[in-house]
Structure formats: structure tokens, C-alpha cells
Amino acid sequence: MGVAVDKIFEDFLNKQSIFNNKDALTIQYTPDNIPHREEQIAALAKILAPALRMEKPSNVFVYGKTGSGKSLCTNYVCSQLNKISESKNVPLKVVYVNCKMRKVADTEYRLIAQLAREFGQNIPATGLPTDEVYKIFFETIDKDKKLIILILDEVDQLVKKVGDEVLYNLTRINQELKNAKINIIGISNDVLFMNNIDPRVKSSLNEEEMVFPPYDALQLKDILSERAKIAFNKGSISESVIAKCAAYAAREHGDARRALDLLRVAGEIAERAGRDRVEEKDVDLAEEKIEKETIEEVVKNLPVQSQSVLYAAFLILKSREPPVYTGEIYDVYKSICVRTATKPLTQRRVSDLISELDMLGIINAKVISKGRYGRTREISLSVSDEILNKIEDLLKVDLKL
DNA sequence: CGAGATTCATGTGAAGTATACCTTTAGGCTTAA
């Protein structure tokens, strides 16, 4: 291999990079200034302020679509709160858990276990009774006098899966605690989430309610400009590129996360092409790339069985127009299992897997009745052909076909 | 011709099972007095 790798690295270092601080364009990044959310931040701060006097603030519920700044603002306010409490020696702890994370907090046991882990406990993945884990959690918290602010991100996902008993138990904790107090901030994408929830939970959890409206294109532009100032080096980004990203993201219910992704990926594309400024066409390329990558990411992390089911759907759709029905998929799935020498799951389970794939947005599945010819799910893929081929290759590799 | 019964293919809920892992407990062995 006579490739001059050292030269590539050398060039990379010598060239003035487009980026100055790419982190500013990631979702983890918390900027000092959050435009167009002043109102919500102030409201949230007012609600939580009593915490500094060791009075338990009201529980809060935050609603809003993805990328409307819910998590960001909540985390921002809480970290500020944390900063002040530290300097004034107020015993306050903020815990953030995302309930959607597979294998982390997507069941009652796992959520409580995860919470206990946040407090330094070592909880096994399985084996303990859930009550026991609750007890451990209680006792750890209650060891000394403090106030805990518990942020449950995407709780709607958790409740949809395992019911609202978890929330009930959590809201009840306060009555059992002698020293500590716990305050819950729930974050949900689903505005109608509270409707079908135990009224007892509802009343105690929904003491305060906050709605984050989606950003419009202008607001997105402000946000991006703000971040771009930090992320890019001078002169490598233009107003028009930013405007384009904002416009694209505004089309999708004003998703700021998407806007940031667009900008970041566009920058990466320009950088890789060896240019020193981002151009508008990069944004178009970025949009394609993001769609491809996010789906790829999801598919890659799928359990093998789900991959097989998905692959079955691909195979059928390659030779035919949608829609495809559950029965067909199951047959093909079984033959795939024979080829990969894995034990096929039952149709019952596959039915659930199809539902999950639907939830993930990889496929569209709709239950329909075909009258005399029974009842089934009508399934189609929700991605473009080009991405479809890419995923197919990916599955082939993963399934070793 | 139309109301009501029938039918099909699979959705869906509940209960049961296998697996992997946990704590407790009872021996059994070693060790120190």
C-alpha cells in the first residue's frame, strides 16, 4: 500500500479547518444563549427556584415536538440551578434519564435501576425483585437531606410500553422519604400523553405544564447563526447557507435538531471536499446523507430477528409493489431463518416486531380489514429507493447472507 | 335487493416457559487457637 497516509494527515493539520468547534452543532452542546426560548426558560426557572430554599418545587410536565428545545432548556435551567446551589451549598442533585434508551430505561425495573446507579449503586441487569430495587433507591436517596430533581425525558415512550404505575410509584416516593425530597420533570413528545393516565398520577405530576411550540424558519435561522459563530471559523460559512438549513428544517415541524445536523454535515462535506467554505449545494447533499445515516444507524442497531423481518419485507418489495401483508413477510422470514440457520420466532412475536419497526419509522404498518379475506397489516417502507438499496446491502452483511 | 350471518387472516391480550442472573443458605473444607 503506497498510499501517502502521512501526507493526508499532514495536509489535514496544515489546512485551515472549516470548523472551529464542531461540538457546538451537536445536540449534547448546551449554548450559553438560547434564542426564542426566553419565556419558557424564565417560567421553568421560576417554578424550580424554591429548590434553592430546599422547598420542593412543583412537578412539571413539558410538551413539545422533537427539536423544539425541551431537553435543552430543561437541562440548561437545571444546570444553572445546580451551579448556584453548589456555590451556596444547597444539597441539590439533578438526575437526567432518557426513557427511550433501549436496555437502559425502557422498563420499570431498568428505569429504577438506572436511577439507583446514578446515585452510585451497583444494580444488576436482572435477578433482583423490582421492589428490592425501589428499596435500594429509596434508601440511597434518603441517606441525607437533599433535594433531587429528576428529569424523565421521553416518558411517554416508557408509559406507552409498561403503563403508568412507574410514575405513580415515583410520585408517591415523597411520602416515604424522611430526609430527601424528589421533584419530577417529565418531558414528552406527545401532547395528548396525559389524557390516558391515572388521574392520581396526573394531578400530582402535572402541577405545572409547559408547551414548547415548534420554531419557525426565522427563529431557526437565529439559532443556527448563534451556533455557527462558535462552530465555524470566520468566513467559512455564509448567511445563505444558514438560511437554507433553517428553511429545510422548518419544513419538518421546525426541528432544531435537524437544522443543526444539516449544518454540521454540510460543513463536514465541504471539509472533506477540501474547500474552505460551505456552499449551498452542500446542504442538499447533507440532507440526503442525514436521512441515509440515521436510518442506517437504526437498522444497524436492530436485533438480528428484527433485521431478518425487515429483510423479508425488502425481498418482497423488490419484486412487487407495496403493500405487503404480515403473512407473506412471515413466510419469507422463515425461509431467511433457514438460510441463516437461526430458529424462527413465532408469528405472534414477529407481529410485535413489525409494530416496533413501525414505531421506529423504518416501515409503515397499518392494520386493515380485507373483509372476507381476513385482517392484516398493510406494510410499506418509508424510505427512498436509494436508501433502500443501501440498507439492503447492510442487512445482507449483518445477516451474513 | 338488502339486512344480517358468515368468513378469513391475523391482531391482540393473558398466561406460561426458557434463560440468564441475583441472593441466601447449607455444607464442606481450611485454619488458627
Add this chain to the structure above:
DNA sequence: AAGCCTAAAGGTATACTTCACATGAATCTCGTA
């Protein structure tokens, strides 16, 4: 006798299976106009 290790016993969460029943519109049936 006390201490320590090990293996069995008894228990749990989770992913999956088994069983059984629910669904709902196209189609069929049959009485009636």
C-alpha cells in the same frame, strides 16, 4: 470453633411462546319487495 469458599435452592426480569379470543369489512344467505 471460626472463617471462607462453593454449589444448590429459591427467586426475579425479560424475551419469547402458547392459547384463546377479538376484529371488521367483503362475501354469502335468504327473506321480501
